[in-house]
Amino acid sequence: MEGVLVTGTAQAGLDGECVRCLEPIHDEIEARFQELFVYTEHQTPHDEDDEVSTLEGDLVDLEPLLRDAVVLALPFQPLCEDDCPGLCIECGARLADDPDHTHEEPIDPRWAGLAELKQDPEAPE
Ligand SMILES: [Zn+2]
Ligand SMILES: [Zn+2]
Incomplete structure (x- = not known):
């Protein structure tokens, strides 16, 4: 009307x-x-x-x-798939392409200096 x-x-x-x-x-x-x-x-x-x-x-x-x-x-946060795992925080690889991707445990910086002191067990005392 x-x-x-x-x-x-x-x-x-x-x-x-x-x-x-x-x-x-x-x-x-x-x-x-x-x-x-x-x-x-x-x-x-x-x-x-x-x-x-x-x-x-x-x-x-x-x-x-x-x-x-x-x-x-529009989606507020568009995702390629609902459970997209994102990127590896260490190297930036896309985790959906490489889900089993791992890195060596990073050395705690407080202990990093000790790695240099590692002794050769074969070496005479
Ligand atoms: Zn994604
Ligand atoms: Zn990585």
Whole structure:
């Protein structure tokens, strides 16, 4: 009666990077939206701020609506897979490619000096 209620679903391609391992992500997202576009003749002075969408003649401008809906549908922290293990903190390797990857236990810097004192057991006392 006072406008046109627009309801829809939009699909958009998503290109990004995994926040844990930086692997490129290509995905599809679906955004739903609903908005009342009021007839300009029903617009009250109070509506003139951008809070209210108005019909432009017989047309609706979906762009701002779509943009907001898509932004809300974007994952806050995109991941290449739900349990992406991320990168190795020692060498930066991608753990999903090499899950069994290990490193020698790093020497505690407080004991590092002792490594130099290691004695050859064969050596005479
Ligand atoms: Zn990842
Ligand atoms: Zn590593």
